[in-house]
Amino acid sequence: MKYECDLIEDLLPLYKDGICSDTSKTAVEEHLAECEKCRDIYEKLKDETVDELMIREKEDVIGSQSKFFKRKSALAGSIIAAIFALPILICLIVDLAGGNGLGWFFIVLAAMLIPTTLIAVPLMVPENKMFTTMTSFTLSIIILLGAICLYTRGNWFFIAASSVLFGLTVCFAPFIACRRPLAGYLKNYKGLTVMGAYTVTFCIMMICIGISANAPFWPLAFAICAPLIAMVWIIFAIIRYLPVNGLAKTGLIMTVIGIISFAGNKAAEYFTLKSATAAGVTVISRSSLNSAIYVATMAIGVILSVIGIAVGRIKKETDKGEEK
Numbered sequence: 001m002k003y004e005c006d007l008i009e010d011l012l013p014l015y016k017d018g019i020c021s022d023t024s025k026t027a028v029e030e031h032l033a034e035c036e037k038c039r040d041i042y043e044k045l046k047d048e049t050v051d052e053l054m055i056r057e058k059e060d061v062i063g064s065q066s067k068f069f070k071r072k073s074a075l076a077g078s079i080i081a082a083i084f085a086l087p088i089l090i091c092l093i094v095d096l097a098g099g100n101g102l103g104w105f106f107i108v109l110a111a112m113l114i115p116t117t118l119i120a121v122p123l124m125v126p127e128n129k130m131f132t133t134m135t136s137f138t139l140s141i142i143i144l145l146g147a148i149c150l151y152t153r154g155n156w157f158f159i160a161a162s163s164v165l166f167g168l169t170v171c172f173a174p175f176i177a178c179r180r181p182l183a184g185y186l187k188n189y190k191g192l193t194v195m196g197a198y199t200v201t202f203c204i205m206m207i208c209i210g211i212s213a214n215a216p217f218w219p220l221a222f223a224i225c226a227p228l229i230a231m232v233w234i235i236f237a238i239i240r241y242l243p244v245n246g247l248a249k250t251g252l253i254m255t256v257i258g259i260i261s262f263a264g265n266k267a268a269e270y271f272t273l274k275s276a277t278a279a280g281v282t283v284i285s286r287s288s289l290n291s292a293i294y295v296a297t298m299a300i301g302v303i304l305s306v307i308g309i310a311v312g313r314i315k316k317e318t319d320k321g322e323e324k
Ligand SMILES: [Zn+2]
Pocket: 004, 005, 008, 031, 035, 036, 037, 038
């Protein structure tokens, strides 16, 4: 025989699909003519096509069934949503027409929006269930807060709504970013996107609190928040992008926490003292104890990162040595 059976067996799948070169094709045909063993293998390979056909058929049936169920569940979801939404809408119109603002009954109904979104929305949407459900859940809570705030004539709506938005973003953003279709678009930027969402919603919350607060809020808020936001981003960058081992990362994170807590604490202390002096209040400072804790954190962090980086180096060298 001109060719080894092993070689021909490797070529058979290509030959079957008609995607091999003419030379290979001739070689396979010549070999099949004289080798019974390879002929058997080729026949089996051809039979597998039938199996594949069966599998595809089965998937088609399952696909059309699942489409049918999706349509049914969308209908059920729409009916549930309508049952809950109609009384809310009617009550709102009646309340507004009465001219006395919202009644307490409207708040009870608005509260029903929350379970409605959790039950009806996942049934209604065929794709992106997670994203749509979480978004409408968040919206329904914000609507309820708005209704209560209007009813009680409060001025806390933006603080409450932005806090809810931030809190729910913290809970849901990682899940939403890791699910299709978002995961597909984001590819390697899931962590970055989640961090961006946290930062944006956190800033919105701080702005809302700042606008609503009567006290001289901004300088103190900035002194506390800016270093903390920076710290979270630096820790994220260390964990996600720095090519060092776990020990070195832990050490670096401890160092960063130490430095930024120290700086943030000093800044906050400065502003507290300033406003206290302005108000004529004496403040007993515990700053020397705090500073000692931060310096100790920094020192341990530096030691850990040095050990971590050294261990990494030594390991690299040994690996190289072993390769040689
Ligand atoms: Zn053969």
